Amino acid sequence: MFKYHPALPIPNGKTCVWLFLSTEIMFFAGLIGTYIVLRFGAVAWPRPHDVHLSEPIGAFNTFVLICSSVTVVLALEAAKRNKAGEAKGWILLTFLLGSVFLGVKMYEYSAKFAHGLYPQEPHGLIYEKADVHYTAAVRKRLAELKTKLTLQGEHTPEQDAQIAIVDQISRDLIDPAEKAVRDEPDSPQGRILMLRLAYAIYPPQYSDEAESMAAAASPDGPPIKLVSYETEQPAANGEAPQAEAEHEGLNGEHSWLRLPVMIPGGGLWASTYFLLTGFHALHVVIGLIAFGLLMMTTLDRKRANVIENVGLYWHFVDLVWIFLFPLLYLF
Amino acid sequence: MSTITAGTHVHDHAHHGSVGHFFSTYVFSRDHKIIGLQFLFSTLFWFFIGGMLALGVRWQLAWPWSPMPILGNLLYKTEGGQIAPEAYTMLFTMHATVMIFMVIIPILAGAFGNFLIPLMIGAEDMAFPTLNMLSYWFMWPAFLCFGGSFFVAGGAGSSGWTVYPPLSLTAGSGQTLWLIGLTCVGVSSMMGSVNYLTTIIQMRAPGMTMFRLPMTIWAMFITAVLQAFALPVLTAAGFMQLSDRLLGTGFFIPEGWSAVNSVRAAGGGQPLLWQHLFWFYSHPAVYIMILPAMGMVSDMIACFARKPLFGYKPMVYSIAGIAGLGFIVWGHHMFVSGMNPVLGMTFMVATMLIALPSAIKVFNWLGTIWGGKIQFTTPMLFAMSFVSMFIIGGLSGIFMAATPIDIFIHDTYFIVAHFHYVLFSGTAMAVMGAIYFWFPKMFGRMMNDSWGKVHFLLTFVFLNCVFFPMHILGMVGFPRRLADPYHYETFRHLQPLNQFISICAICMVASQSIFVVNFFYSIFFGPKAGRNPWHANSLEWMAPSPPGHGNFDFQPVVYRGPYEYGSPEVDIDYYPQTMPPPENKPPQPAPAH
Amino acid sequence: MNRFWSLVFLMVPVCGVATFVVAPYFQIWFPHDISEHGRVIDQLFMFILWLTGIIFIVTEGALVYFTWKYDGRTNPEPAKFSHGSHTLEVVWTILPAVTLLFIAIYQMNAWADAKMRKPNVPITAEVTGRQFNWDVRYPGPDGELYTPDDIIRTDGQVHLPANEEVLLVIKAADVLHSFFLPNIRMKQDVVPGMEQYMWFKARETGEFDIVCAELCGWGHYKMKGRVTFESREDFDKWLKQKSDEQNAMTIAQTKAE
C-alpha cells in the first residue's frame, strides 16, 4: 500500500457516498423541477381530494420514514459501542418501518388504480374535459356493461338492478347531452349537459372547483360560457356540484361501473404523481435491500462505517419524501 | 513489481487459473490501465463508425439521391444504394450520437481519465476498482442499444441527437433503444465521475497538493464535477421521455395533441421543457467534451515548449469558471425556440461572459509557447493545432451568442461549422495528440514520429477545407439537417462547394488510415520507449512503461509542481516532481490547503 | 523543416481571411435582404466579424510568430523560466471582458425590436406548420380571424403586403417546425400548443423562400414554402379573389348536397 495525502479526514467510502448523494440531489431536482414547471404551466390541476389523496395517510407515511431515520442512527450508535445484537435489532426495526412505508404506498396506488387514476394508455379512465369524446367513452363503457350483464340468461335481482342503473344513466344523462350537441353543435347547452354527466359520475370535491371545471369543460375561455350557464341552467352551476358533493358520484356508489371520469389536468397530475412517488419508492426498495444485506453480517464496530454510509443514503431518501409530501398532498 | 502491489492484486493471481487469469487481467480487469485501454479501443472503433456515418451524410449533401458507392449497396440495397430522406435523418442523428456519447465523452473521461488519473497523482489504482470496471461494462448495453437500433424496424433514432419531442415521440422503436442507451451511458459516466472525484480528493501522493496537480488532472476533476451535477438531470428527462413513449404519460405532450402512430396520452405537457432539461445537461456536456482536452493540451505544450506553463493558477481558475458559467448558459440553444425573449437576453449575457475564461486559457497557452525552446514533435503539432482551431470555433460561438444574429444563423451550417471546429478540430485533434503523447506509457513503445507528422499535416489541411467553408454556407442561410438542400432553388449554387467539402472529408477519413496503421504497428514493433521518453515532469513518466499492477515500483513523493521545465535549480532542462531538491536547498514544505 | 510548421499554421489566418474575402464574388454571402431590421442584423454580423476577425488574426499571428521565433533548434537563448505575469493576466482578463460586455449590450436593442416589441397592428395572417407544409389563414372581409369567412390556403403560398408592418401568428399542428424567412432575417420555432408572433416590414415586393428550419421528420427537407410580398392593392385584390373562389366552392358544395 502507498502512502497518500487525503484532503478530507473521512474514509473513501463516505466521500463516495456524499458525492453519489449529490448526483441524486440533482436527479430529484430534475424531477421536482419538472413537477413545478408542469403544475404551474397547467390550465387546471386537481385538488388532492379529487384524486383521492388523503393527507392523513401521507402524514402517517412521513412519520414512519422519520422514525426509520432515527432507528438507523440508533443502530449506528449501538454498532459504535460494539453492541452487535442491539444494532441488528435497530436495523431490523428500520427495515420493518421501511416496509410499512412501502405497504402504505402500495395501498395508495391500488386505490388510485381502483378509480382508474393513472396515465391514460391503455386503461386509465381520466379525461381532461367533458366533451363528445368523453360522452362517447361513457356510452361505450355502458354498452359493454349492458352486454356483459344481459348475456347470461338468468339475472339475479341485483343484476337487474345494475341493468336498470345502466339504462337510467344513458337515458337521463347521456341521451340529452348528445342530443343537445347534435342539434346545435357549439351551443353552451350541450356542454352544460355533458358537464352534468361528468359531475354525476365523478363530482368535484370542492364547490369552487365547479368554476375551473366549467372553464375546462368549455374549449374557448370561461367568461361567456359561465354567463350563459347561470341564465340557462341553474341546475348545473355553482350549487349543483355542491349538492353532489355530498355523495361520491356514480362511480363511488357503484364501484362496478368504472365509468370514465373527467378531471381537468388529471392526466398530467397522474404522470407527475407516479413519476415522483415511483422513483422515491424505488429508492426505498434499494434502501431495504441494503438493510437486508446488512442484517446478514455481524454489526460490530468494524461494520459501523458501512451502517453510517447506508444511513446517509437512507436519510437522503427520507429527506426527499419530506419535500414530496407537502408538494403532492398539501398544495 | 508485486512486492509493492497491494495485497488484493496478489490474491487475484493466486486464485485464478490461467484462463481465469486472462479474464481477470484483460477482460474483467479492475486495473485502471486496462480499463482505460478497453475504453480507448472501444471508442476508437466507434470513432471509425461515426466517421463512416459522416461520410454518408457528406455523400448525400454532395450528390443527393445518387447511389452511394460501396457502403450504399451494403446498407441501402432496397433503394439501390440510394440514401432515402429518413435514412439521411438517421445518418446524422446517429453520427452525432456516436461521436458525442460513444467517442468524445468516453475517450476523454473513460480512456484518458482512467489511464492517467492514478498515474498522475501517484496512486496505485482508482479508489474503487470494481466500480471502475462496472463503469466500463455499463457502456456495453449502450453500445448494443445504439448499434442494435440500426437493425430494428424503423431504423435507429432519427430525430436529431437533441431528440426534441413531440417528433421523437412519434419515432419508431429505434428511439426507445436510443433513450435506453443514453441512460446506460449516463449511469456509466456517473460511476466514473464519482470514482474520479474520490480518487483525486483522497489518493494523491504525499506532497501532491491540489495546486501541484497537472492541468490534465484539474480538467478531469472539474469535468467529473460537471458530469456528476449535470447528467442526472438528463437521466431524469430521459426516463420521462421513455414513459411518454411507453406508458402514455404526458410530460412533453401538448394539450390535445395527436400525431401519426402515437398513443392517446395524457396531454397538457410542455415540449419546451425537454429542451430545457436536455440543454441543462448538454451545454455543460460540451465543456465536458473540451475541458479534458484543454488539460492534456496544456501538459503537452508546456512539455514541448520546455518551459513552465504560463499562469498555472489562472488556468485552473478559468477551467473552474467555464464549468461554473457552463451551468447558466444552456438557454443559448433556445433563443428562437419560443422561450421567453427576456430569458434569452439573460442567457445571452451569460454566454458572452463564458468566452472570458476561454480567452484566458488561449492567451496563457500563447504565453507558454512564448520564449520557449519548442520541439515540433507530433503531439506538439496536434496540441498547437488545438489552440489554433479552438480560437476559430470559439470565436464563431460569439456570433451565435449574439441573439439577433442567432435569429438568422440558428440551425444553419454556421452552427455546424462552430461545433465541428470545437469538437473535431479541437477535441478530436487534441485526443489524437494525446494518443501520440501517452502511447509510450500505454504500450511501452513509441509511435513513428515522421508518419505521425504526415498524418497531422493531412488531417489538419483537410479538416479546415471541410469545416471552414461551412461558415459561409451558414451566412447564406444554408439550413442544417436537410436531406436535399437543393430542393430550394436558392441553395442550388452551393452544391459545388458542398462537393468540394465532401471530397475533402473523404480524403480526411482516408488519411486516418495512416494513423490506424501507425497505431497498430507501433503497439507491436515500435521502438522501445524508456520510462520518460519526452523528458516530462509529471508522475506517470516516473513509472515503468507500461506500468505494472500498482503503477509505481517506489513510493512516489512530490516536491514541486509538474511544470518546472528549464528550472535553474538543476542542470537538466526538466525537473521531475519526484526528484528531491539538491541538498543545499531544503525541500519546499507542502502548503496546507 | 520546423519553419515549415510555422508556415502551415500561417495558412490558417491567411486562408481564413481569404475565404471571407472571395466568398462574395461567388454569391456565397448573405441572401438579398428586403426587410427593415435585416439591415441591423447584417451590420451586427459584420461588426462582430470584423472584431473577431481582428482577434483571430492577432492570436493566430502570435502563434505563428512564436513558433517561428522560439523554434528549439534555431533559438539560441535558453527557455525563459517564467511562471506567468500578474499584470498580463489582468490585462487580458479586462480587455476581453470589456469587449464582450460591449457586444452584449450593443445588440440588446436589435433583439428587443425583433422579439419583444410586438407592434399593435391587426394580425395579418395565421401561419400553421404541419408535416410537411405551411398553411395560411387570412381574416376574411370582416377583417377578423377565426370567423367563418376566413380565407384558408394550404398550397404553401403565402401572400403578404410589402412596405407595412406585418404581424403573423405562427403555430404548429403536429411537431416542432421553424418558420424561417432568410430574406427577412427572421426565424421562429413553432411549438404545438403554443402561439408565436412574428413581425417585420418588407421593403420590396417579390417572391421569396420560406424554409422550415427545425427538424420535423423525414420530409423536413421538402417543407418549402414561398412568400410573395406585393403592394397593398395587389394584396387586397388577391385576397378578394381568393375569398370569392372560396365562397363559390362552398356554394357549389351546398348545391351538390
Ligand code: HEA
Ligand atoms: C466542445 C464543444 C463546444 C464548445 C467548447 C463550445 C463553446 C461555445 N459555444 Fe457552442 N456548441 C457546441 C459545442 C461547443 N460550443 C455544439 C455541439 C453546439 C450545437 C448543438 C446542436 O444544436 O446540435 C453548439 C451550439 C452553440 C450555440 C447555439 C447555436 C444555435 O443553435 O443557434 C451557441 C450560442 O450561443 C454556442 C455558443 C458557444 C460559445 C459562446 C462558446 C464559448 O465557450 C467559446 C469561447 C471561446 C472563444 C471566444 C475563443 C477564444 C477566446 C479568445 C481568442 C479571446 C478573445 C475573444 C473575444 C474577446 C470574443 N454554441
Ligand code: HEA
Ligand atoms: C465529436 C463530435 C463530432 C465529430 C468528431 C464529427 C465529425 C464529422 N462530422 Fe459531424 N456532427 C456532430 C458531431 C461530430 N461530427 C454533431 C453533434 C452533429 C449534429 C447532428 C444533428 O444535427 O443532430 C453533426 C452533424 C454533422 C453534419 C451536418 C448534418 C446535417 O445537419 O445535415 C455534417 C455535414 O457535413 C457532419 C460532418 C462531419 C464530418 C465530415 C466529420 C469528420 O470529421 C469525420 C472524420 C472521421 C474520422 C477522422 C474518423 C476516422 C477514424 C479514426 C481516426 C479511428 C481510428 C481507429 C483506430 C486507431 C482503431 N457532421
Ligand code: CUA
Ligand atoms: Cu417542418 Cu422541418
Ligand SMILES: [Cu+2]
Ligand atoms: Cu451550448
